[in-house]
Amino acid sequence: MEKPIYPTTTMRITQGYEEGTHKNSYAIDEAGKTTAISKIRAPFTGIIKKIYQNDANEVWLESVDKVEYPDGTIDYMTIMFAHSNDVSNLFVGKRINQYEEFYSEGTKGNSSGNHCHFECGLGKFSGSGWFQNASGFWSINNAKKPEDCLWIDPNMEIIDNHNYNFKLLVPDNIETESPNTSNNLENNTPKPPEQKPEQENKEEQKETKFPQLIFVCPKTDLYGIYLEKDEELYLKKEL
Ligand SMILES: [Zn+2]
Numbered sequence: 001m002e003k004p005i006y007p008t009t010t011m012r013i014t015q016g017y018e019e020g021t022h023k024n025s026y027a028i029d030e031a032g033k034t035t036a037i038s039k040i041r042a043p044f045t046g047i048i049k050k051i052y053q054n055d056a057n058e059v060w061l062e063s064v065d066k067v068e069y070p071d072g073t074i075d076y077m078t079i080m081f082a083h084s085n086d087v088s089n090l091f092v093g094k095r096i097n098q099y100e101e102f103y104s105e106g107t108k109g110n111s112s113g114n115h116c117h118f119e120c121g122l123g124k125f126s127g128s129g130w131f132q133n134a135s136g137f138w139s140i141n142n143a144k145k146p147e148d149c150l151w152i153d154p155n156m157e158i159i160d161n162h163n164y165n166f167k168l169l170v171p172d173n174i175e176t177e178s179p180n181t182s183n184n185l186e187n188n189t190p191k192p193p194e195q196k197p198e199q200e201n202k203e204e205q206k207e208t209k210f211p212q213l214i215f216v217c218p219k220t221d222l223y224g225i226y227l228e229k230d231e232e233l234y235l236k237k238e239l
Pocket residue numbers: 015021022027028029116117118
Protein backbone atom coordinates (compact mmCIF):
# COMPACT_ATOMS: atom_id res chain seq x y z
CA MET A 1 0.00 0.00 0.00
CA GLU A 2 1.37 3.41 -0.93
CA LYS A 3 2.26 6.03 1.64
CA PRO A 4 1.51 9.50 0.26
CA ILE A 5 4.66 11.62 0.10
CA TYR A 6 5.08 15.37 0.43
CA PRO A 7 4.97 16.82 -3.10
CA THR A 8 8.33 18.64 -3.13
CA THR A 9 11.90 17.60 -2.23
CA THR A 10 12.49 20.82 -0.27
CA MET A 11 9.95 22.01 2.28
CA ARG A 12 9.52 25.77 2.56
CA ILE A 13 5.98 26.48 3.72
CA THR A 14 5.24 30.18 3.29
CA GLN A 15 1.65 30.14 4.54
CA GLY A 16 0.18 27.58 6.89
CA TYR A 17 -3.40 26.50 7.35
CA GLU A 18 -5.77 28.82 9.23
CA GLU A 19 -3.47 31.72 8.24
CA GLY A 20 -4.55 34.62 5.98
CA THR A 21 -6.22 33.30 2.83
CA HIS A 22 -6.17 29.79 4.35
CA LYS A 23 -8.60 30.67 7.13
CA ASN A 24 -11.07 27.82 7.69
CA SER A 25 -9.05 25.42 5.53
CA TYR A 26 -6.15 22.99 5.79
CA ALA A 27 -4.42 24.43 2.72
CA ILE A 28 -0.72 25.28 2.80
CA ASP A 29 1.54 27.17 0.39
CA GLU A 30 4.75 25.41 -0.61
CA ALA A 31 7.34 27.65 -2.29
CA GLY A 32 10.20 25.16 -2.83
CA LYS A 33 13.96 25.64 -2.47
CA THR A 34 14.16 28.93 -4.36
CA THR A 35 11.87 31.64 -5.72
CA ALA A 36 12.06 29.93 -9.13
CA ILE A 37 9.43 27.44 -10.27
CA SER A 38 9.80 24.03 -8.61
CA LYS A 39 8.25 20.81 -9.83
CA ILE A 40 5.43 19.19 -7.91
CA ARG A 41 5.39 15.40 -7.66
CA ALA A 42 2.39 13.16 -7.16
CA PRO A 43 2.06 12.04 -3.52
CA PHE A 44 0.44 8.79 -4.68
CA THR A 45 -0.52 7.03 -7.88
CA GLY A 46 -3.74 8.72 -8.91
CA ILE A 47 -6.19 9.80 -11.56
CA ILE A 48 -6.87 13.44 -12.40
CA LYS A 49 -10.53 14.07 -11.58
CA LYS A 50 -10.92 17.78 -12.33
CA ILE A 51 -9.03 20.72 -13.81
CA TYR A 52 -10.33 24.23 -13.18
CA GLN A 53 -8.67 26.69 -15.55
CA ASN A 54 -10.83 29.75 -14.76
CA ASP A 55 -8.94 30.52 -11.56
CA ALA A 56 -5.54 29.11 -10.57
CA ASN A 57 -5.36 26.00 -12.79
CA GLU A 58 -6.50 23.88 -9.86
CA VAL A 59 -6.02 20.15 -10.37
CA TRP A 60 -7.59 17.39 -8.25
CA LEU A 61 -5.75 14.06 -8.05
CA GLU A 62 -7.53 11.06 -6.51
CA SER A 63 -5.60 7.97 -5.40
CA VAL A 64 -6.27 4.81 -7.43
CA ASP A 65 -6.24 2.72 -4.26
CA LYS A 66 -6.51 3.24 -0.55
CA VAL A 67 -3.32 4.70 0.93
CA GLU A 68 -1.72 4.65 4.37
CA TYR A 69 -1.97 8.01 6.15
CA PRO A 70 0.68 8.92 8.77
CA ASP A 71 -2.07 9.10 11.42
CA GLY A 72 -2.98 5.47 10.74
CA THR A 73 -6.00 6.10 8.54
CA ILE A 74 -6.39 3.72 5.59
CA ASP A 75 -8.53 5.32 2.91
CA TYR A 76 -8.50 6.94 -0.50
CA MET A 77 -7.02 10.45 -0.69
CA THR A 78 -7.73 13.39 -2.94
CA ILE A 79 -5.36 16.35 -3.20
CA MET A 80 -5.88 19.68 -4.91
CA PHE A 81 -2.96 21.70 -6.31
CA ALA A 82 -3.12 25.33 -7.48
CA HIS A 83 -1.13 28.10 -9.23
CA SER A 84 0.67 26.23 -12.04
CA ASN A 85 1.00 28.50 -15.06
CA ASP A 86 0.51 25.67 -17.54
CA VAL A 87 -1.63 22.55 -17.29
CA SER A 88 -1.90 21.93 -21.05
CA ASN A 89 -0.28 18.49 -20.68
CA LEU A 90 -2.92 17.34 -18.19
CA PHE A 91 -6.46 16.03 -18.75
CA VAL A 92 -9.24 14.51 -16.69
CA GLY A 93 -8.74 10.75 -16.50
CA LYS A 94 -4.95 10.92 -16.85
CA ARG A 95 -3.12 8.47 -14.60
CA ILE A 96 -0.13 9.85 -12.69
CA ASN A 97 2.39 7.62 -10.94
CA GLN A 98 3.58 8.26 -7.40
CA TYR A 99 6.67 10.55 -7.45
CA GLU A 100 5.91 11.67 -11.03
CA GLU A 101 6.57 15.40 -11.47
CA PHE A 102 3.33 16.32 -13.17
CA TYR A 103 2.52 19.79 -11.83
CA SER A 104 4.52 22.97 -11.18
CA GLU A 105 4.58 25.96 -8.94
CA GLY A 106 3.48 29.17 -10.57
CA THR A 107 1.59 32.40 -10.13
CA LYS A 108 -1.72 31.72 -11.92
CA GLY A 109 -4.66 32.97 -9.87
CA ASN A 110 -4.31 35.04 -6.75
CA SER A 111 -0.57 34.57 -6.15
CA SER A 112 2.24 37.05 -5.51
CA GLY A 113 5.19 34.70 -6.09
CA ASN A 114 5.91 31.22 -7.45
CA HIS A 115 4.44 28.62 -5.15
CA CYS A 116 1.99 25.77 -5.04
CA HIS A 117 -1.12 25.96 -2.88
CA PHE A 118 -2.37 22.51 -1.97
CA GLU A 119 -4.89 20.86 0.29
CA CYS A 120 -5.50 17.20 1.10
CA GLY A 121 -8.92 15.63 1.46
CA LEU A 122 -9.98 12.34 3.02
CA GLY A 123 -11.55 9.84 0.63
CA LYS A 124 -12.41 9.92 -3.03
CA PHE A 125 -13.16 13.03 -5.08
CA SER A 126 -16.71 14.12 -4.28
CA GLY A 127 -19.23 16.67 -5.55
CA SER A 128 -17.54 19.56 -7.32
CA GLY A 129 -14.33 18.82 -5.39
CA TRP A 130 -14.50 21.91 -3.21
CA PHE A 131 -16.76 24.36 -1.41
CA GLN A 132 -16.65 28.03 -0.45
CA ASN A 133 -15.88 28.17 3.24
CA ALA A 134 -17.11 30.61 5.89
CA SER A 135 -14.24 33.00 5.07
CA GLY A 136 -15.11 32.99 1.37
CA PHE A 137 -12.12 30.87 0.32
CA TRP A 138 -12.40 27.66 -1.68
CA SER A 139 -11.47 24.56 0.25
CA ILE A 140 -11.31 20.88 -0.76
CA ASN A 141 -14.11 18.61 0.43
CA ASN A 142 -13.32 16.55 3.56
CA ALA A 143 -10.13 18.55 4.19
CA LYS A 144 -7.54 17.01 6.50
CA LYS A 145 -4.32 18.41 8.00
CA PRO A 146 -1.30 17.97 5.67
CA GLU A 147 0.87 16.38 8.38
CA ASP A 148 -1.83 13.75 8.94
CA CYS A 149 -1.85 12.95 5.21
CA LEU A 150 1.69 13.23 3.86
CA TRP A 151 4.97 11.54 4.77
CA ILE A 152 8.36 13.11 4.20
CA ASP A 153 11.24 11.09 2.82
CA PRO A 154 14.69 10.99 4.48
CA ASN A 155 16.31 13.13 1.77
CA MET A 156 13.91 15.97 2.37
CA GLU A 157 15.51 19.37 2.90
CA ILE A 158 13.51 21.38 5.42
CA ILE A 159 13.78 25.17 5.28
CA ASP A 160 10.44 25.94 6.93
CA ASN A 161 8.08 23.24 8.22
CA HIS A 162 5.89 25.77 10.04
CA ASN A 163 6.34 23.58 13.14
CA TYR A 164 4.12 20.91 11.64
CA ASN A 165 5.19 17.49 12.79
CA PHE A 166 5.44 15.49 9.57
CA LYS A 167 6.31 11.84 9.94
CA LEU A 168 9.47 10.53 8.35
CA LEU A 169 9.21 7.75 5.82
CA VAL A 170 12.09 5.29 6.13
CA PRO A 171 12.63 1.90 4.44
CA ASP A 172 10.91 -1.21 5.75
CA ASN A 173 8.08 0.73 7.35
CA ILE A 174 10.10 1.79 10.35
CA GLU A 175 8.70 5.12 11.43
CA THR A 176 10.39 7.86 13.39
CA GLU A 177 9.48 11.46 14.05
CA SER A 178 10.47 14.05 11.50
CA PRO A 179 13.71 15.98 11.90
CA ASN A 180 12.97 19.20 13.70
CA THR A 181 14.20 22.65 12.85
CA SER A 182 15.98 24.57 15.59
CA ASN A 183 12.86 26.56 16.54
CA ASN A 184 10.98 23.35 17.19
CA LEU A 185 12.88 21.96 20.16
CA GLU A 186 9.82 21.19 22.26
CA ASN A 187 8.97 18.30 19.97
CA ASN A 188 12.50 16.99 19.92
CA THR A 189 12.09 14.21 22.45
CA PRO A 190 13.84 11.01 21.38
CA LYS A 191 11.79 7.84 21.47
CA PRO A 192 12.97 5.14 23.86
CA PRO A 193 14.36 1.97 22.29
CA GLU A 194 11.62 -0.53 21.63
CA GLN A 195 13.56 -3.75 22.23
CA LYS A 196 12.69 -5.56 25.44
CA PRO A 197 15.55 -7.23 27.34
CA GLU A 198 15.38 -11.00 27.39
CA GLN A 199 15.18 -12.65 30.78
CA GLU A 200 18.20 -14.99 30.45
CA ASN A 201 20.91 -12.35 29.89
CA LYS A 202 19.66 -9.80 32.33
CA GLU A 203 23.12 -9.37 33.87
CA GLU A 204 24.86 -8.79 30.60
CA GLN A 205 22.22 -6.46 29.27
CA LYS A 206 22.46 -4.14 32.24
CA GLU A 207 25.86 -3.09 30.93
CA THR A 208 24.83 -2.74 27.31
CA LYS A 209 22.77 -0.13 25.56
CA PHE A 210 20.11 -1.52 23.33
CA PRO A 211 20.70 -0.48 19.76
CA GLN A 212 17.60 0.75 18.03
CA LEU A 213 17.37 -0.44 14.49
CA ILE A 214 16.84 2.62 12.35
CA PHE A 215 17.78 1.50 8.87
CA VAL A 216 17.96 -1.70 6.89
CA CYS A 217 20.23 -1.51 3.84
CA PRO A 218 18.08 -2.29 0.79
CA LYS A 219 21.21 -3.53 -1.05
CA THR A 220 24.93 -3.94 -0.56
CA ASP A 221 26.44 -0.54 -1.27
CA LEU A 222 28.40 2.39 0.14
CA TYR A 223 26.34 4.52 2.56
CA GLY A 224 27.22 7.94 3.99
CA ILE A 225 26.05 9.13 7.42
CA TYR A 226 26.44 12.63 8.87
CA LEU A 227 27.11 12.49 12.60
CA GLU A 228 27.08 15.24 15.20
CA LYS A 229 29.78 15.33 17.90
CA ASP A 230 29.18 12.76 20.69
CA GLU A 231 26.44 11.00 18.76
CA GLU A 232 26.61 7.22 18.91
CA LEU A 233 26.07 4.94 15.99
CA TYR A 234 25.05 1.30 16.25
CA LEU A 235 25.13 -1.11 13.37
CA LYS A 236 23.59 -4.55 13.42
CA LYS A 237 24.43 -7.27 10.97
CA GLU A 238 21.97 -10.09 10.49
CA LEU A 239 23.86 -13.40 10.41
ZN1 LIG B 1 -2.54 29.30 -0.67
